[in-house]
Amino acid sequence: MTVAPSRAIGAPIDRIEGAEKVAGKALYSYEHDVEGAVYAAIVTSTIAKGEIRAIDAAEALGVPGVLAVLTHENAGTVEGEGELAVLQSPRVAYRGQIVGAVIAETLEAAREAERLVRIDYDVEEHDVVLRADHPGLYKPDKVNPSFPTDTEEGDIDHALTEAGVMVDETYRTPAEHNNAMEPHATIAIWENGGLTLYDSNQGAFRARQTIADALGLPHESVRVISHHVGGGFGSKGLPRPHAVLAALAARLVGRPVKVAVTRQQMFTLTGYRTPTIQHLRLGAQADGTLTAIAHDVFEQTSTVAEFAEQTAVVTRMMYAAPNRRTSHRVVALNVPTPSWMRAPGECPGMFALESAMDELAIACDLDPIDLRIRNEPEIDPESGNRFSTRNLVACLREGAERFGWSERAAPGSRRHGHWLVGLGVASSTYPARRAPSTAYARAEEDGTYTIRIAAADIGTGARTVLTQIAADALEVPLDSVHVEIGDSDFGQAMLAGGSMGTSSWGAAVVKACRELRTGKDEAHADTSVDVDADEPLAKHAYGAQFVEVRVNADTCEIRVPRVLGVFACGRIINPKTARSQFLGGMTMGISMALFEETVIDPAIGGFVTQDLASYHVPVNADIEEIEATWIDEVDLHVNPMGAKGIGEIGIVGTAAAVANAVYNATGVRVRDLPIRPDRLIGKLSG
Amino acid sequence: MAEHASIALTINGELHELTVDTRTSLLDLLREQLRLTGAKKGCDHGQCGACTVLIDGRRANACLALAVAHDAAEIVTVEALADNGSLHPLQAAFVERDAFQCGYCTPGQLCSAIGMLDEAAAGWPSYVSGDLTAPTLDADEIRERMSGNICRCGAYPNIVAAIEDVA
Numbered sequence: 069m070t071v072a073p074s075r076a077i078g079a080p081i082d083r084i085e086g087a088e089k090v091a092g093k094a095l096y097s098y099e100h101d102v103e104g105a106v107y108a109a110i111v112t113s114t115i116a117k118g119e120i121r122a123i124d125a126a127e128a129l130g131v132p133g134v135l136a137v138l139t140h141e142n143a144g145t146v147e148g149e150g151e152l153a154v155l156q157s158p159r160v161a162y163r164g165q166i167v168g169a170v171i172a173e174t175l176e177a178a179r180e181a182e183r184l185v186r187i188d189y190d191v192e193e194h195d196v197v198l199r200a201d202h203p204g205l206y207k208p209d210k211v212n213p214s215f216p217t218d219t220e221e222g223d224i225d226h227a228l229t230e231a232g233v234m235v236d237e238t239y240r241t242p243a244e245h246n247n248a249m250e251p252h253a254t255i256a257i258w259e260n261g262g263l264t265l266y267d268s269n270q271g272a273f274r275a276r277q278t279i280a281d282a283l284g285l286p287h288e289s290v291r292v293i294s295h296h297v298g299g300g301f302g303s304k305g306l307p308r309p310h311a312v313l314a315a316l317a318a319r320l321v322g323r324p325v326k327v328a329v330t331r332q333q334m335f336t337l338t339g340y341r342t343p344t345i346q347h348l349r350l351g352a353q354a355d356g357t358l359t360a361i362a363h364d365v366f367e368q369t370s371t372v373a374e375f376a377e378q379t380a381v382v383t384r385m386m387y388a389a390p391n392r393r394t395s396h397r398v399v400a401l402n403v404p405t406p407s408w409m410r411a412p413g414e415c416p417g418m419f420a421l422e423s424a425m426d427e428l429a430i431a432c433d434l435d436p437i438d439l440r441i442r443n444e445p446e447i448d449p450e451s452g453n454r455f456s457t458r459n460l461v462a463c464l465r466e467g468a469e470r471f472g473w474s475e476r477a478a479p480g481s482r483r484h485g486h487w488l489v490g491l492g493v494a495s496s497t498y499p500a501r502r503a504p505s506t507a508y509a510r511a512e513e514d515g516t517y518t519i520r521i522a523a524a525d526i527g528t529g530a531r532t533v534l535t536q537i538a539a540d541a542l543e544v545p546l547d548s549v550h551v552e553i554g555d556s557d558f559g560q561a562m563l564a565g566g567s568m569g570t571s572s573w574g575a576a577v578v579k580a581c582r583e584l585r586t587g588k589d590e591a592h593a594d595t596s597v598d599v600d601a602d603e604p605l606a607k608h609a610y611g612a613q614f615v616e617v618r619v620n621a622d623t624c625e626i627r628v629p630r631v632l633g634v635f636a637c638g639r640i641i642n643p644k645t646a647r648s649q650f651l652g653g654m655t656m657g658i659s660m661a662l663f664e665e666t667v668i669d670p671a672i673g674g675f676v677t678q679d680l681a682s683y684h685v686p687v688n689a690d691i692e693e694i695e696a697t698w699i700d701e702v703d704l705h706v707n708p709m710g711a712k713g714i715g716e717i718g719i720v721g722t723a724a725a726v727a728n729a730v731y732n733a734t735g736v737r738v739r740d741l742p743i744r745p746d747r748l749i750g751k752l753s754g
Numbered sequence: 755m756a757e758h759a760s761i762a763l764t765i766n767g768e769l770h771e772l773t774v775d776t777r778t779s780l781l782d783l784l785r786e787q788l789r790l791t792g793a794k795k796g797c798d799h800g801q802c803g804a805c806t807v808l809i810d811g812r813r814a815n816a817c818l819a820l821a822v823a824h825d826a827a828e829i830v831t832v833e834a835l836a837d838n839g840s841l842h843p844l845q846a847a848f849v850e851r852d853a854f855q856c857g858y859c860t861p862g863q864l865c866s867a868i869g870m871l872d873e874a875a876a877g878w879p880s881y882v883s884g885d886l887t888a889p890t891l892d893a894d895e896i897r898e899r900m901s902g903n904i905c906r907c908g909a910y911p912n913i914v915a916a917i918e919d920v921a
Binding site: 082083085086087089090091092093094095096098099101132133174175176177179180247248249250251296297298299301328330331526527528529644645647648649651652653654655656679680681685686687688689690691692693694 | 756775777778782785786789790791792793794795796797798799801802804831832833835836841845846848849850852854855856857858859860861864882896897898900901902903904905906907908909910911912913914
């Protein structure tokens, strides 16, 4: 592959849709003006397990403006499976599951009537708490999306017995919710035998296929439009049940229907990160050379569908050792099905691994950066493949220099007034994959160019970077390129997930543009053959986060005054939007470390943190000095742009860097997230 | 049950004589009836700030305001910030500083920042003000005063920088 001549790529271009967004003119899915549209309010279950005995909708139907009450009794057949089998039976699988909807002329009437739908249940005993000794734990056939469940190499038990130094600890992460600012929403319109959905999602084409399949419709008769999406972080990656519900409701009343999931309902209807219990064992020689790495994970899924997160998969490639083992066990509880949340697998897995590496460095009396450099593998320890590029060490060294790592003191020894001060570091990594996509390019008569691709811009800057990529591929100025995205009619394209968007879409856009330059007026490109021909190399992005924390010696309040992330992610297409992605990822990592925790009440069998007052995410005052930088890297093995995805790597490792800094400040190791003040109170010496 | 009431609101400089369902929030009135979808619904419970508008010059969560309770009020939404198509300096600073990613919290951030700058200019102190009688609007003050507006994408440092550009 050759590098496209770079003019627009590498420039800090403002977001293409920036002016529209600040003017309040960018339309998100629920905001499209659809004539005759009515409103649906979702009714959810108030028990965690059992069966609906009877539904009394009379009072709800008596509210002026109410058109219908949709339940399993009148929904009609849905072919969708798992969470998309909406209203197909009287069974209840978790608290907060969809059991009905009220459709009304106004939102006010729908909301009022929703509270008046009376449902009687036969209640059964529920089981909602994950434990490492749960008798229902089993070995799934694979982990998300299709990795082997377990791996084993060498003799881990023997190696651990022989190891001069050992870390043997259990780390826990709680359930966490994506909580994009825009609640999931859909407008469903049936017309001319087809279905149009304005839907908030991370991939209009994939959404169309899935929803059409769920409704038993030919793919071509469904169109999904999602021009602007108010964040997703994985929760809008696959269609959620409300989208199917919107279609069913619109069919029932013969009018277009608008459905927005409420913030409270987002906690049960839109996916979440599974809680994890992770047993980490590291064995090493006295000089820190790893001889054994074992990572055994326990996590939950639901009785509706299996989602087995790939929490220990990252441990397979991160550091080398002759004896290695990873395993995943899940238990199906009466809970909503977990799903993707920013860096599923890598994010919780690296919290445990990078905390354990910090503990090992202390046990070996080594600087944690030196320990990581000592264990840097030459080739991918799992596959034996060469790395396309692996610049972890460069990130660690560059970060140490910029951050002032040499100021780090012994644990618990730095104090400014009432505040204990500490520094921490962790490594970060994320796979650099791509998937087949199609794109269309056309030369217009006025000398401009139109590009169409079913990409999604959920805040990543996709529309902007694809414009830059197209401009360079065509060798024309930026303002002569018009990129249209977010429409399933544009054909097959990868969704915005797995940090694969730009890599997958960009390659298709480059291919379409190159074909256009052979003298054609229009060109269709499909990268399937190119992706199939990709070399079998270990392709990953790397990074290192450096964190300063201050812990109040009296109250144990934790502040994060300073964060630096250094990344090696191939060519950075837009430094302005890339920096924002890195900062946003690290901000979510700080949040994971200190705030985020979805609490389940075993008595009622449901989540009790169901809004932004009880589920804490950072506000402006929580985030102080935070910066991201990157090292020069171009990796033409990953795609023609030489760029690796950057949406997820920022969050991976950050929580461990915070926990490691808290240890350095206080001498107290917290292995259960989030690091709440009560987990430190009474443990600080002096 | 639905009750209706007649109210008059001045919205973005234009007088609207309206009959509203007494259950209707100012946010739903703007978004669903008047097609002013700039103000966003993020939580509908006053916890995220995405719906922030100016009511009689003060920033407020439109989701917590019942429309019927604001008869004769003057409402300003994000749609009115630009002047004849030319962006307000704060809007331009948000674009230049990349003070948003998905953009869903942005109209609320902008209206909140405009209200906040007026509060600061009027000498109102905040929790972090050193001098309660004459606070200076530094980055700490901006962070504190803008903490009613959640940005899940994590654009906070850029939001602070954009506000500092125009403060």
